[in-house]
Amino acid sequence: MSQAVMTEKAVMTLEASGLTRRFGDRVAIEDVSFHVAPGETYGLLGPNGAGKTTTIRVVCGLLAPDAGEVTVAGLPVAATATEAKARIGYVPQEVSLYPDLTARENLRFFGRLYRLRGQELRDRVEEVLELIGLADRGDDRVESYSGGMKRRLNIGASLLHRPELLVLDEPTVGVDPQSRHAIMESIANLGTAGMAVLYTTHYMEEAERLCDRVGVIDHGHLVAEGTRRELVARVGEKDRITLSATGSLALFAEACRRIEGIEQVDTADSSVHLIATDGRRRLAQVLAAATVTDTSVRSVEVEEPDLEAVFLHLTGTALRE
Known part of the structure; x- marks a missing residue:
């Protein structure tokens, strides 16, 4: 990113x-x-x-x-x-290429539409083929390409004019x-x-x-x-922290409840489950609490809310519906 x-x-x-x-x-x-x-x-x-x-x-x-x-x-x-x-370089959903031409021929054609000529056009075609990982297939006809290769070439055509x-x-x-x-x-x-x-x-x-x-x-x-x-x-989602641990889990859970930003603590079998604001920032304090309560932590997993949860909250529909 x-x-x-x-x-x-x-x-x-x-x-x-x-x-x-x-x-x-x-x-x-x-x-x-x-x-x-x-x-x-x-x-x-x-x-x-x-x-x-x-x-x-x-x-x-x-x-x-x-x-x-x-x-x-x-x-x-x-x-x-x-x-x-x-x-602007625009890459539509539909692949907009000539299947009976090679990748290089397609790029040269589109490059001329962008008013590229001569050595500048030739150099730019080779640069784009390298960028999209198709330099070794540049002289193959597009009709022989997989769907993914066609889409990569489609993107390449939009990049010719920088x-x-x-x-x-x-x-x-x-x-x-x-x-x-x-x-x-x-x-x-x-x-x-x-x-x-x-x-x-x-x-x-x-x-x-x-x-x-x-x-x-x-x-x-x-x-x-x-x-x-x-x-x-914005939507108020919280991080979920799961710790696999042994020892005095009840004392450990009580110590976690006193940490700022920890909003909920539950224990189950050999695990402690926390709901926290900005969970990764709380980990040092959580592990310090484990040491103080003589609790041995075997593993820690932090589950942060994702964009799908946000979308569901905002719209009431699943992302792919």
């Missing part, structure tokens, strides 16, 4: 303000606002049909909003805003675990290198791993946003 440094005066790569889009009588998104800083990976997390794809199509200028505005690197995004769009903002619409759907891991590694490296990334997914574990901040979208509304810890704090 990248570590974006943001201040109040920082220039955001992406600013989306009050985005609303209707399809007939159906409101797909309403008053959606968020920003993405240089080097930050921002995740739009929500179930299928929540409004994620509509949001990013508006961000990329592929759909005009009924209300609101988008700027990329300070430039307004609209259907005819070629300068702003040139700062965009300031990379927008990915659920890029790991339907791929094998190995390709999924490779895609996520590539995206993490891009954020570290300073590129702003807008990433939509309905997989909680991807957002946990990749995103500096997350916006939870449901029924077209951005219902919450922040870091994982901020979102968890």
